[in-house]
Amino acid sequence: xxxxxxxxxxxxxxxxxxxxxxxxxxxxxxxxxxxxxxxxxxxxxxxxxxxxxxxxxxxxxxxxxxxxxxxxxxxxxxxxxxxxxxxxxxxxxxxxxxxxxxxxxxxxxxxxxxxx
Amino acid sequence: xxxxxxxxxxxxxxxxxxxxxxxxxxxxxxxxxxxxxxxxxxxxxxxxxxxxxxxxxxxxxxxxxxxxxxxxxxxxxxxxxxxxxxxxxxxxxxxxxxxxxxxxxxxxxxxx
Numbered sequence: 001x002x003x004x005x006x007x008x009x010x011x012x013x014x015x016x017x018x019x020x021x022x023x024x025x026x027x028x029x030x031x032x033x034x035x036x037x038x039x040x041x042x043x044x045x046x047x048x049x050x051x052x053x054x055x056x057x058x059x060x061x062x063x064x065x066x067x068x069x070x071x072x073x074x075x076x077x078x079x080x081x082x083x084x085x086x087x088x089x090x091x092x093x094x095x096x097x098x099x100x101x102x103x104x105x106x107x108x109x110x111x112x113x114x115x116x
Numbered sequence: 117x118x119x120x121x122x123x124x125x126x127x128x129x130x131x132x133x134x135x136x137x138x139x140x141x142x143x144x145x146x147x148x149x150x151x152x153x154x155x156x157x158x159x160x161x162x163x164x165x166x167x168x169x170x171x172x173x174x175x176x177x178x179x180x181x182x183x184x185x186x187x188x189x190x191x192x193x194x195x196x197x198x199x200x201x202x203x204x205x206x207x208x209x210x211x212x213x214x215x216x217x218x219x220x221x222x223x224x225x226x227x228x
Contacts (some may be wrong), residue, residue, distance in 0.1 A: 003128050035216070043204055045219035091159065095214070101172040102213055106159035 004092050011083045013114050020067070020076040021110045022090030031097035034075040035104065036066065039089040041074060048059035048090075051075060053097075082114045117143055119140040120209050120220035128155060128226045134195040137223045139186050141209030149217060150182060153204040162205075163192055194225075202227045 005024045013019045027033065036048040049064045051059045059066045067076040079086055089111055093104040120142045129135050141148050150162040161174040165184035182192040188209075194201055204224050208217035 033214075037219070042221065043224070044221040045205075045206060045208070047216055047218055050216055074133075093159075097214060099124075099172070100213065102147055102164050102210055102215075102217060103161050103172050103206075104151075104159075104160070104208075104217065105151070106151075108158050 003105040004094055006092055006107035006110050007068050008110050010111035010113065013086075013112060014116050015084060015114055018030045018078060018080045019082055019086075019112060021079075021090050021092075021112070023075045023077065023107060025073050025094050026073060027073075027090070027096055029096040031059070033095045033097065034066070034068070035090045035093040035095070036064070036075075036077045038086075038091060039091060039109070045091070047114065049077065079112075082112075084114050084116065087112060087114045119199075120207055120218055122186050122207050122220040124223060125221065126224050126226075127149060128228065129196055129197050130228050131199060133197050134193065136191055136193045137205055137207075137225075139190045139192075139207030139209075139220060141190070141207075142218060145209035145211050145218075146188050147210045147212055147215070147217075148184055148188065149208045149210075150190070151206045151208065152176075152202075153206060153222075154202070157159050159206070162192065167217060171213075197227045199227050201225065 034051045034055045038046045089109040092107045147166045149164040163173045184190045204222045206222045208219045
């Protein structure tokens with residue numbers, strides 16, 4: 001069963017506008033971590049932000065924030081003030097703590113193109 | 117600190133050959149994980165090593181193997197290559213189990 005779902009089609013975003021990328025997850029593990037990574041066309045996966053399942057506050061890292069809604073099993077990424085360099089694929093990933101390992105399960109990704 | 121490095125960056129092989137990919141983690145990181153990325157299957161976990169021990173393995177055939185050395189560098193090997201093994205192979209390192217993984221630039225493997 002798919003653990004991470006990212007279903008939005010490719011998005012065009014105007015420079016300086018905010019964009020929200022949807023991510024829903026499925027787990028029975030009470031302890032888990034959620035991650036967002038950015039993958040430009042070069043291929044490297046760049047870590048953006050992390051949210052733990054027991055964190056009380058939504059995570060923020062600069063222009064990135066994570067809208068964590070635990071009851072809905074949702075972990076949406078918000079990018080504020082989009083820049084041309086934000087054009088990339090964005091992946092949501094989950095690590096289930098109870099397995100005691102580093103294994104990440106990834107979604108299919110969201111394509112974002114920022115236009116001037 | 118230098119990031120995760122992977123060599124080679126690009127590789128072309130033919131069916132039936134074998135290939136070895138190398139990954140050098142961030143200095144001080146002891147955990148290395150490998151992932152395969154294809155357009156059809158997306159990102160899939162291959163295996164994870166910590167202190168030279170394989171801790172977890174994904175659902176891949178035995179043709180895929182790996183190892184980790186005492187300096188935390190890791191290699192993965194694919195024997196008897198198939199066309200479907202064409203993919204971007206990503207290595208990630210972390211300071212320990214349950215820590216954030218940082219990825220390398222990947223190795224693009226093309227099997228002809």
